[in-house]
Amino acid sequence: MEKPDTVAAGDPEKSGFSSPLSPVYPNDLEVAQAESHLHHIVQDRIDDPNIDPQIIDKAEEALEVGDKKAEVLLGDELEEDSPYIEVRAAVSNVDDPDMPVNTIRAWLLGLIAVIVPPGVNQLLSLRFPSTTITAYVIIIFVYPIGKFLEKVLPTWKLKTRFGDLTLNPGPFNIKEHSLISIMSLMSSQSAYATYIPAVQRFVYNQNPGVGYGILITLSTQLLGLSFACFMRRFLVYPASMIYPVNLPKATLLNSLHGWDTSAGTHKGMSRYKFFWIFFAIVFCWQFFPGYIFTMLSQGNWFCLIAPDNVPLNQVFGASSLGLLPLTLDWQTISYAQDPLASPWWAEANMLGGFALFFLVVVPAMYYTNTWNQKFLPMFSSATFDRFGNKYDVTKVTQTIANGGFVFSPEGYNSYSQQYIPTALAVSYWLSFAATTGVVTHVALFHGKSIWRQFRTPIHAEMDVHTRLMLRYKETPYWCYFALFAAAFGMGIAAIYNWFTDMPWWAFVIAILFGAFFILPIGVVLALSNQEVGLNMISELVIGYMLPGRPIAMMIFKTTMYMVCYQGLQFVSDQKLAHYMKVPPRSVFAAQVFATSVGAIVQILVQEWAFNNIQDVCTDAAQHSNKFTCASMYVFGTASKVWGLIGPRAMFDAGKQYNHLLYGFLIGALAPIPVWFLSKRFPKSIWRLINMPVIFTATGNIPPATGMMYTAVGVWGFVFQFLIKRYRSVWWTKYNYILSAALNGGSTIATVVIFFALQFPKGPNREFYNSGWWGNTAWQNTADANNTPYWQVPEGGFEGTPAELGRTI
Incomplete structure (x- = not known):
């Protein structure tokens, strides 16, 4: 497959950067730059579990011996491609800055991608069992459609003051495909906030209507993006933030469009x-x-x-x-x-x-x-x-x-306290421990590098991908501030124009809590593919802060969780765009567009289902169409357990599960001995x-x-x-x-x-x-029926809270 001319990161004529070919006699500036780069790699080894130990050994050897030529050679090697074999295997280290991105074709396919799959997924989410149209499905299906449009669309051009407009700018290219993929990633999943109006309708006998659903969903979906701009310096630009979840997608996009990667060009089947x-x-x-x-x-x-x-x-x-x-x-x-x-x-x-x-x-x-x-x-x-x-x-x-x-x-x-199964009890403890543990871990292991990134210019430590992206303009900060103001305003409008029992200050606290965790959770996610969830801690906080308010609990939980989760989803997709060399402004526009359209489509489809599907969200649906809304009822039950009954029934002093709260303390302390040992034995x-x-x-x-x-x-x-x-x-x-x-x-x-x-x-x-x-x-097994080990005796295995002295 023939590709257009590409620009390598080290092309001195086209990119404006120094040549990757190291001179025989390096000058003092080159030596100083290389030594600074290698010192950071050696010092940051405990911060970076993904770095190749052989690279660290080479860097240490060159620095110890004082071999200036070896230092510059290794420094150039690390500058001209990623130091991570995973990224070298999945991501191309060249770019074509003249490749069209914001084409009519791309936005048309993107519009379809943010209407059809989100709508279908939202409808299927009401059914049990269900399935989901994932981003992989969209990436694969878009490719032949894009190639088809490449062949049939007319190539005539319309000249405007903003440039030439055409339906067919040429071959369906990797950047168009990447932009569509990012749109699908932002909108394919059912928005968490759609549960809120559904629960109010079927559990609390309220019908707030479509406007409320759109406002609360758009607010919680877009608030995370407004914080993404502050995280790019720490979670997108650094080479160490590899986001393993993006590597198969990048490899698929590169492979479909015939782009090679430096570590994936070996002999054998393409x-x-x-x-x-x-x-x-x-x-x-x-x-x-x-x-x-x-x-x-x-x-x-x-x-x-x-x-x-x-x-x-x-x-x-x-x-x-x-x-x-x-x-x-x-x-x-x-x-x-x-x-x-x-x-x-x-x-x-x-x-x-x-x-x-x-x-x-x-x-x-x-x-x-x-x-x-x-x-x-x-x-x-x-x-x-x-x-x-x-x-x-x-x-x-x-x-x-x-x-x-x-x-x-x-x-x-007079009824019963709540009893939680063993695995769920341990999961609660682990959730509490992870919440504090991620803050301590990131502060100890990554605090120095985060502080250095905060103090130094972005250009100071760049890998090839960040250097290639410098040719594209960043999204202005005012766009993110305007987005935050709009999302915040929609949230306030929703909670004050409909019955939510949610004060404005609780909404602000939910946003601040979620924003606080974006950086520490994002660092761990970018390195390991593991994300610390805020579901449990959000329910605990609102349960104690505003007891007896289930609707407020749902909004608080959704806001706090989605500010962090959705914010990191935005950042992760921006890293994918970083790998695929899609301009940041195009990515921002695509993310806002996809999230907004997808959220509106999901609310409208849900409202249509509630009004047109027979027996929807009722027990009768189990025997007719299976639209039982099982996930919605789980969300609604949680709103009663945590919002009405509240956590004090389980976690207050003297209550049965109080000791699970020690997870917060143990989680905060657990990374400390590991950090000391890793400092003492760095290899x-x-x-x-x-x-x-x-x-x-x-x-x-x-x-x-x-x-x-x-x-x-x-x-x-x-x-x-x-x-x-x-x-x-x-x-x-x-x-x-x-x-x-x-x-x-x-x-x-x-x-x-x-x-x-x-x-x-x-x-x-x-x-x-x-x-x-x-x-x-x-x-036909005890496993499938989830059979407990002991059968409950008649009259229950314990007395009522009044009989046990555990009253509220």
């Missing part, structure tokens, strides 16, 4: 051919675990030995510990994280955390009946009452005149121990289960450790494109299976549900 072969294989294979033989997906083979043996099912089952992950479904394997994208050191930390907390602590607590947990399932995201049933919040609430609810202490004291394994990753990597448990982490460990060990170490040439060329093929092929097949075979009523659906042994055997 990446383009490799991708389509494995895409086809995975697409066809997915029909077996996804429809024909679903036992291949569940993988609880050992449970069939004794289907009613609860301990056996809990140890080897798909819904519990999943000790032997015999699943062959890539959708299940990659549910928690992509094992071919995350670095091995992060996956090893994840496995260490899983082994310690879920293979040791959870069974120890469960089988010793700590907090009566033998009467509950080992793994579940629900809370239970003293009868072993899911907690019935209607028994502890009273309906008031406006149709809302208030907490009833009398009802609570040891201690520099790879990351306590926030250990605490948060298993954060999806529950609803995720042990199998989804042990499977990641197996695949990660094979590809990210064994193959990367012993077959590095193959790994650099094919690892990330294989990841893209696995994700794309399995996801598209899952979408086809859902719409063609599972969704329509008829024999195909019946075969999927109960067609033969391979689709039913796994369902």
Whole structure:
């Protein structure tokens, strides 16, 4: 495939930068610059678990010997390409600044990408079981459509004062494709805030209307972007912020458009051919675990030995510990994280955390009946009452005149306290520990480099990609400030023009909390692919700050969580644009456009579904169209548990789960000894121990289960450790494109299976549900039924809060 002329980072005539060819006799300035660069690499080794130890050894050797020529040669090598083999394998180190980006064709396809997939995903989110059209699906489908438009659109030009306009500026190029991909990444997921008006309608008997939903959704979605400008210096420009999640996407885009990467040009099959072969294989294979033989997906083979043996099912089952992950479904394997994208050191930390907390602590607590947990399932995201049933919040609430609810202490004291399953209790503790641990860890391990980045100009320490991006204008700060003002105004308008019981100062606190965590969580995310979630801490804060206000709780939680999560999503996508050399101003416009249109589409589709689908969000839907809104009701139950009953019922002094709050203290202290040991032994394994990753990597448990982490460990060990170490040439060329093929092929097949075979009523659906042994055997086990170890005695396993002396 012929490419347009490209500009390498070191081209002295075209780029304005010094030549990459080191002189035989380097001058003093070049030596000083090289030594400064190498000193930073050596000093920052404990900050950067992804750096190649061989590079550090070469830098130390050159500095110790005082070999100026070797110093300059190594410095030039590091300047002309990324020092990270992962980035060299996935990202091209050349650019074509004349390649068109903001074409009519790109924005037309982008508009389709931010209307159709978000609308379909929002509709499917109301159904259980469901599926999702991911960004990989859009990236793959856009490519042939773009190539088709390249052939059929007219090439005539219209001259305007702003330049020439044309429907067809030439070949459908990688920057257009990248811009469309970024739009799809910003809008494909269902917006978290859409749950708020849905819960108010179906749980609290309020109907705030479309305007409220649009305002609250746009506000929470866009607030994060307004903080992204302040994070670019720390989370986008530095070469060390690699964002492993973006590498398969970058590899896919480069491969589809025939762009080479410096570490991926070895002999053998082209990446383009490799991708389509494995895409086809995975697409066809997915029909077996996804429809024909679903036992291949569940993988609880050992449970069939004794289907009613609860301990056996809990140890080897798909819904519990999943000790032997015999699943062959890539959708299940990659549910928690992509094992071919995350670095091995992060996956090893994840496995260490899983082994310690879920293979040791959870069974120890469960089988010793700590907090009566033998009467509950080992793994579940629900809370239970003293009868072993899911907690019935209607028994502890009273309906008031406006149709809302208030907490009833009398009802609570005579009914039951809340009991949480073992895995959920441990997950709470880990969430608390991760929240404080990430702040301490980043302050100790990355504080010096962050302070240096804050004080020094951006141009001081640049890798090739940052240097290439200097030719493009940055988005002015006033754009971000204007966006913040607009998003903040929409949030205030929503909470004061509709009944929310949310004071303005609580809204401000939610924003400040979320913004505070963007940097520390972003650093860990960029290095490890692991993000510390703020769900639990946000519920805890608002539960104590404004007890008895469930709607305020939902808005506070969503705002605090989304300011951080969505802000980091914006930053991550800006890093992808950084890799693909898409101008920052185009990226900003695309992100605002995609987020705004996608959010409006999702609210409108949701409102249409509520008004037009029969039995939507009711129990009757389970037997008709399955639009039961299960996720919405989980969100609504959380609003009652944390907003009405409040955390004081579980975590106040003297309450059963009070000791879980020690997670905050232990999390804050845990990184300190690791940091001291890594400073004392800088070349040891201690520099790879990351306590926030250990605490948060298993954060999806529950609803995720042990199998989804042990499977990641197996695949990660094979590809990210064994193959990367012993077959590095193959790994650099094919690892990330294989990841893209696995994700794309399995996801598209899952979408086809859902719409063609599972969704329509008829024999195909019946075969999927109960067609033969391979689709039913796994369902007839204690594992599938989430059976607890002990049966609850008549009258409950404990007394009421009044009888236990735990009243509110």
